[in-house]
Amino acid sequence: MGNDAARSAGVTQKLCTHLAGLRFSDMPERAVHEGRRGVLDWLGCALAGAADPTLDHLLPVLEEAGGRAQATVFGRGVKLGLLDAPLANGQMGHVLDYDDTHMGGTVLHTSSPVLPALFALAERDTVNGRDFLLAYAAGFEAGVRTGQASPGHHKGGWHLTGTLGSLAAAVAAGKLLGLDAKRLAHAMAIGATQAAGMQQNRGTMCKSFQAGRAAASGVLAGLLAERGFDSSLEIVEGTRGYCRIYSDVARPEALTDELGSRWEITRNGHKPYACGVVLHPPIDAVIAIRSAAPVAPRDVSAIELRVHPHVVSITGTVEPETGLASKFSIYHSAAVALIDGAAGIVQYTDQRALDPEVIALRRKVTVTTDESLRTDQAHARIRAGGHVHEAAIEHASGTVANPMTDGAIEAKFFANAGPVIGAVRAQQVRDLVWKLDALDDVRTLIALLSRDAPLK
């Protein structure tokens, strides 16, 4: 056995042994607090997403085909089955492209697959906030580390929130169910064997569907593993394991790198803008210019952006025709950022994608790629009325190096959740989540999340 093979032998079982043994008391306060931030931010995204028309296509199918009313669909007056509510909640969590993003060696919107799986199980069984947060953190470890073990995964064309999300949700579900190390490894492999999601479907309803599907796959994987359903025990490092078939480069040893000392949940990021994460630096730059000096859109002759090449390959849509497609258009994003000074939900509707003012302005946007920039850097130059305005962004807002404050996350939550569940209940949710580790029964929180639940 070579050195590489020796270092990677049994890494899936090592990871699962570690995760199965974790207790809440092992979590550093910083990890706990990132868990609280992650739950609050994600709940807001899901509640805001609940109103998206995409859900009107999904929910009737699940109501007809799905299970008995067991688990709450957030922001809607309906319950669905234990495998169906996570699909709906995962889709609504991701549909606005507003949910958290982990960019530590991978690109994973971890919460949209993981949290719906945990909420569904926490509605079935009595679960306290400490176990909930610990399982959430375990999902991050499994999903992010498998991504780090598969460095070519994103480039390969996969939607990592669907693929890695499936096994992240499976491990989170398995941890919440209290599985031992072997069964947790089975859960992870049953999650992996359902791992799917194609970037080809970006800009369509399928993108957020993939997040929901991953959540549902995770619940199913956890429940099957609990019942003794078996699998390979080397699902990541095996000869046809995850890091070999979903990636052209395999680094299985990354699965256990700094295990126990590095908590991946502490490296999570949150989005101030409701669009692809790589658009955050150029939007920051345009808003910075606008903040420094007012620029009237009609005076603009050119918006010149300089970004990492990766940004254009993901968000190069020049003329998006729908709100979902506009979330992956750097042209649209720069235009609305200049017009509105914002890039929230209302900047990415079907209506704005077809707005003549936006269309006229986005045709003045040109993009230059620059390999020397990081993906969280950008430069913008705006020519307007004989003036040239410039701004450079070093670390986009919402990244680990430039995080959203607790206050900013709270403000984002209120803006997202208030219109759906009302200001009073939004405050109650906020209060519960900031003290989630003191909550004895997560159902208390869930009861506040359905649109039709009575106000207290």
Next chain:
Amino acid sequence: MGNDAARSAGVTQKLCTHLAGLRFSDMPERAVHEGRRGVLDWLGCALAGAADPTLDHLLPVLEEAGGRAQATVFGRGVKLGLLDAPLANGQMGHVLDYDDTHMGGTVLHTSSPVLPALFALAERDTVNGRDFLLAYAAGFEAGVRTGQASPGHHKGGWHLTGTLGSLAAAVAAGKLLGLDAKRLAHAMAIGATQAAGMQQNRGTMCKSFQAGRAAASGVLAGLLAERGFDSSLEIVEGTRGYCRIYSDVARPEALTDELGSRWEITRNGHKPYACGVVLHPPIDAVIAIRSAAPVAPRDVSAIELRVHPHVVSITGTVEPETGLASKFSIYHSAAVALIDGAAGIVQYTDQRALDPEVIALRRKVTVTTDESLRTDQAHARIRAGGHVHEAAIEHASGTVANPMTDGAIEAKFFANAGPVIGAVRAQQVRDLVWKLDALDDVRTLIALLSRDAPLK
């Protein structure tokens, strides 16, 4: 646009336009008859598989988490939801590794994902046998042709019955639902975006789970597309399309090659043995030797097999410890074939995998690989009591070049189904399936497939 790009432009939409427009009267009689053979053979495999312990792990989870009783679980006295029964039926159809195999430029067990999807929908709505057979054939076209467009797919480590099966089931479901060309392309893409299944899990409960998952994904895809759920319209040929991310070689133009004149269902194969399809040639060879002259296992000093290298890479398990694992062991297969003169369900149980006589004999098996052989060829030499016996197989039984007769398929069906639903009902099923195109309501057939249905 280069010639290659021109030839592959819009192939997904071309395929879906063709399939959406197909009528039963377009089907050649040979395709119809292969449809009847496929349904009969698969129903037997599913009914026999219904008793497998794997299902005892799956069904309680689906009964708890799943939907209202809408669709029959074959061979069991239970109904499950519209998305759950296909999962159970797909798993039981594939669990014995006894189901049909298409090897025309791909390796796809098409029926285990496709038929459970169709049966679930045919229990919800009144469906006649002609529409059922046509949708079945449409599933073959979509699944097999996408496999042909992705020549590196199997080598890449995917379990094609899970991956291609998902989009095959989606297109079959969409065709049964009468979708137009655009919505059928959406169904195909929603199926593809759920396409999963890892060879790493071969020999475990996950392998057949992947077939069931594909069936359920197909139903969901069809129902969502019917409701206007959208997707990429270039899911196969797009820049991050199926044939580019699931395969290191892309041949998107294969999707529409000889479309309309070549019916992929006519190239389906059926297994006389309950194990990996590539084991059929060496089993044939061992049984041929045994048929020519009795060979007592205790006299055997060596069983020397010569096969294509691919056979060993898939079935090289030397000491399988479970029935499921033994289905992918050339050593086990040669041993039981010599002892029993058969390789059916009872040759691949946990008990036989641990049988001392089998273990002693399989340790005498040696395998040589030979690039000059096709995967449906094999050579065997058995040394016993001073004699040397030899046999060479040109085309394994059950392949297109050496197909099972209708009588052999019927005999296999009775052996599989009789113990589960009884001889009388098995004959009724046989009669209905041989005249499936004359059946006005497929529910008449389904009513005979539940173990607890009353005998007529």
